[in-house]
Amino acid sequence: MSSVIETSIAPSARRVPVRNALTATAEPAWVRRTLIGIALVFLTLFLFVPLVSVFFEAFKKGLGVYLAAITEADARSAIWLTLIAASVAVPLNLVFGVAAAWCIAKFDFRGKNVLLTLIDLPFSVSPVISGLIYVLIFGLQGWFGEWLRDHDMKVIFALPGIVLATVFVTFPFVARELIPLMQAQGLEQEEAARVLGASGWQIFWRVTLPNVKWALLYGVILCNARAMGEFGAVSVVSGHIRGQTNTMPLHIEILYNEYQFAAAFAVASLLAGLALVTLVLKYLVEQRVKAQKRSASSRNE
């Protein structure tokens, strides 16, 4: 009987409330289109046009000028120095990030929240101040200034200072990516491994690390992008000696201030390319991390 009544009601009458529910929790088409329009215009003006202009300005005077600008001796030494600084800073902060995540995510101890806040501290310090503090310690007037001079060592206006400043500004990246994921994953798997007789390092290499490898990679990518692009902090400690203590961002500044715009944008385009690669990798890894977080939270439920 009931089925007869149901089918006897005109199909259109049943569809009406459904359509109303949809329109009731969605905006009219013109609002939708206007909002999308505003968002796209804003993003185009503030993000996409600047990005495109870097490559446009770089190739404006032709491929010859471009290649000359990035293969010239000072540029090559700047690229080399940037690679060295990043290759020291990133592994250091990677080891730190793993150690910090291990104790924060896997143990319950006093002072944990303070430690978490302190790890984030470098993000809230101005890059200029991040450079300044190392000048206060290792500079000529600084705590160890005279001792370093007497022993013929240089930190400020030399490679060690650049590395230190880079380490400081990229300090939290890896730890920040690992801690929330490892907290979400909990302890069960590690404890099971322990009960089955695995040693600490075995647990770490065979259980923990495979579980967080994508988040780890993500942190390393972000850390590396910032390490290679850092300007303010490095600018304070570098001394701007051409061919010796100029990293890529500093080389861009010098070229720009000498009105060699095409050359400045040519070197800048390398860093912009690195930024694009970073964004692509970030997108790919983010998908994996999201999937992992989902499976971690469904396991916990």
Next chain:
Amino acid sequence: MFLSRTLLRRHSVLPGFDLALGFTVLYLSFVVLIPLSAAFLKTFTMTWPAFWDAVATPRVVASYRLTFGASFAAALMNSFFGLIVAWVLVRYEFPFKRVIDALVDLPFALPTAVAGIALTALYAGNGWIGQYLAKVGIKVSFTPLGVFVALTFIGLPFVVRTLQPVLEDMQKELEEAAATLGATRWQTFTRVIFPIISPALLTGFALAFARALGEYGSVIFIAGNMPMVSEITPLLIITKLEQYDYTGATAIAVVMLVAAFVMLLTINMLQAWTRKRQGR
């Protein structure tokens, strides 16, 4: 052994606590805490009047006004447009949405010096955007307005990325209930949706503001750096350093550090509020 015996709240079968925490605290101290304390210790060697003279000259005060003012305006601009961008990315479908979503992070990934020279070239009198603005009499490059543009670029992802997860997690039922009770779409937005996302919006605003306060690389190219007019505080610190006025530079740095720490505390409280509002 010492660390695990004194600090651990409950026994754990997992090893490595002492090693991991010991290394973490040691590394944190050497890289971050001791160097940062150097700035404060250096200022403690100054007398009060000397400190005041260093941080309150008209030129320094003008730089605070510009730095805080432009940062505030840029964060406000980002809150407005960031909300629209986040809303559009979460709620609507349109072509190339994923690419655009990924590109929102560009200011995080693009080195500040690159952003700086690109924006300067764009907004200069003969630049792609600057030439049209020049016709209506607006000058951006080498004016305080340029500082605002650079800080807007830098802060955009903070607002969008803070709002996105909150918008995604929002329960559709709340909006449906509001509609059932006869609310118009605009009423639903102002009375139901906005109160839920407002803590996140404030957090995004605070993050963008805090980041803008310390920003250096993208600003110095576009600002023109005229004392009293378009000189930001971080640049003033560098200028003092180049004149070997280390104490003067450090005194200003301490003022900015205190402002940064206050922002950090504010942001932590806002984030706690966001979580509470979401019912977690």
